[in-house]
Amino acid sequence: MALACAFAPLPAAVVERTYSTAVYPLLQRAITRLSNRVPLAMFDFLLVGLTVAVVVMLIQAAREARRTRTTGPLLRTLARLTASGAVLYILFLVLWGFNYRREPMSERLVFDRAAPSSDDVVTLGLSAIDAMNGLYPAAHGEPLPGPEWTNASLRGAFADVQRVLSDAPPAEPGRLKHSLLGPYFRWTGVDGMINPFGLEVIANPDLLPFERPFVAAHEWGHLAGYADESEANFVGWLTCVRASAAAQYSGWFYLYWQVNGEVNAGERARLSTALAPGPRADINAVIARLRLGEMPALQRASWRVYDQYLKANRVEAGVRSYGEVVNLILRARFERGWTPVRRAAASSSLVP
Numbered sequence: 398m399a400l401a402c403a404f405a406p407l408p409a410a411v412v413e414r415t416y417s418t419a420v421y422p423l424l425q426r427a428i429t430r431l432s433n434r435v436p437l438a439m440f441d442f443l444l445v446g447l448t449v450a451v452v453v454m455l456i457q458a459a460r461e462a463r464r465t466r467t468t469g470p471l472l473r474t475l476a477r478l479t480a481s482g483a484v485l486y487i488l489f490l491v492l493w494g495f496n497y498r499r500e501p502m503s504e505r506l507v508f509d510r511a512a513p514s515s516d517d518v519v520t521l522g523l524s525a526i527d528a529m530n531g532l533y534p535a536a537h538g539e540p541l542p543g544p545e546w547t548n549a550s551l552r553g554a555f556a557d558v559q560r561v562l563s564d565a566p567p568a569e570p571g572r573l574k575h576s577l578l579g580p581y582f583r584w585t586g587v588d589g590m591i592n593p594f595g596l597e598v599i600a601n602p603d604l605l606p607f608e609r610p611f612v613a614a615h616e617w618g619h620l621a622g623y624a625d626e627s628e629a630n631f632v633g634w635l636t637c638v639r640a641s642a643a644a645q646y647s648g649w650f651y652l653y654w655q656v657n658g659e660v661n662a663g664e665r666a667r668l669s670t671a672l673a674p675g676p677r678a679d680i681n682a683v684i685a686r687l688r689l690g691e692m693p694a695l696q697r698a699s700w701r702v703y704d705q706y707l708k709a710n711r712v713e714a715g716v717r718s719y720g721e722v723v724n725l726i727l728r729a730r731f732e733r734g735w736t737p738v739r740r741a742a743a744s745s746s747l748v749p
Contacts, residue, residue, distance in 0.1 A: 627721030
């Protein structure tokens with residue numbers, strides 16, 4: 398069953414209609430509401446429990462193999478572990494993983510621009526800088542009140558974005574939790590992740606206050622069924638630019654950071670010159686945070702593994718999909734208030 402689920406050529410339209418906008422939203426709302434009540438990361442219990450169970454099973458099998466001087470106990474244990482892994486994979490797909498196979502957002506939005514040029518990307522970066530420079534005083538003067546998952550402004554913006562992008566029931570936002578994986582996040586520069594089994598959000602404990610709104614909105618995008626990183630970034634950015642000044646600053650800060658990684662050295666210098674002292678200080682603070690505990694070798698290995706994971710789940714761009722959000726923003730048609738136009742909406746507007 399696991400092999401069939403992994404390699405079956407499921408039509409994206411079928412996954413979109415029967416799973417991503419029908420079954421999955423019901424599962425997500427129920428599971429995330431439950432996981433939000435638990436302040437600890439349930440993923441930690443799953444991770445520790447599985448590790449202990451595997452180690453105990455292997456030790457017992459090794460002892461039995463030594464006692465009987467046969468390989469039978471080890472082979473039977475490996476067969477059980479393989480079967481258990483298959484069950485976990487099927488559970489992963491049912492609870493969240495089938496979202497990797499839904500229709501891409503690029504096929505559901507109206508794109509009326511050609512592939513962006515380098516000048517287009519720089520112009521977008523300058524727009525992000527203008528917004529950061531203007532929002533900095535308000536964003537730092539009145540930081541986001543309370544936890545992100547209970548903030549009315551951010552929750553309302555997230556619900557609004559979901560209504561714009563899909564007819565599916567809105568997803569339940571998740572609280573940002575700390576985890577035993579915190580040191581790993583610090584060493585590898587990971588900002589957050591979702592637990593696909595508990596549909597909860599796990600965040601890097603070192604995130605600075607102005608980073609948290611976007612990270613929350615990005616991970617909520619995953620909870621809403623947008624598995625592709627560029628689409629979750631798109632949802633996160635659209636959410637932030639609709640919310641409070643602190644959230645808007647966080648969203649534009651992220652977009653500047655993303656654009657900065659897409660341009661050449663000369664263009665990067667041009668962008669840097671446009672930064673006001675406040676946003677520049679925030680950028681330096683993030684750089685200092687990332688350098689504080691990074692382990693470059695582990696970071697490279699971690700991103701290589703994640704790249705393979707994404708490609709195995711049919712995200713052909715791998716980790717490069719993070720940068721595809723710039724392409725989405727620059728090519729999509731928007732109405733007022735950064736409201737993207739869906740193809741269905743565009744076609745219906747032509748009917749008298």
